[in-house]
Amino acid sequence: MSDEWPQVSFEDRMSTVEFRVHERAHIVVDGAKCADCSTRACVVACPANLFVPTSDGGIVFNYEQCFECGTCYMVCNEEGAISWSYPEGGFGVVFRRT
Ligand code: SF4
Ligand code: SF4
Known part of the structure; x- marks a missing residue:
């Protein structure tokens, strides 16, 4: 018997994840605060790549495919x-067993 975990592709892992999107955004980003940010830490820290810098110094953010990990909140210095x-009960990310 092998001691190694089987290789699972990113696509296969994500195929077990479901996002139940609520109409109310559970995370809101204040673009005016972001204008003074020198680190843009959220852009590299978010595992879902939900923070996208714009050419005018702003940030575009979409909450729909959020993993609710809290990393963006931890690394933001503004x-x-x-x-x-968290989203309303019954909404948000659902991690399912395969
Ligand atoms: S780290 Fe915070 S202040 Fe900086 S761009 Fe991201 S959300 Fe805005
Ligand atoms: S909670 Fe995690 S997945 Fe959601 S936006 Fe923040 S860093 Fe990205």
Whole structure:
């Protein structure tokens, strides 16, 4: 018997994940605060790549495919730039067993 875990592709892992999107965004980004940000830490830290810098210094953010990991909130150094909460009950990311 092998001690190694079987290789599972990113696509196969993501095929077990479901996003139940609520109409209310559970994370809101204040673009005015982002204008003064020098790190843009959210852009590299978000595992779902949901923060996209724009050419005018802003940030475009979409909450729909959020893993609810909280990393963006932890790494952001501008107070008030990110308002973070969990989605309403029954909504948000669902990690399913294969
Ligand atoms: S969300 Fe926070 S880390 Fe990301 S660009 Fe705005 S201020 Fe910077
Ligand atoms: S909670 Fe995690 S997945 Fe969701 S936006 Fe923040 S870093 Fe990205």
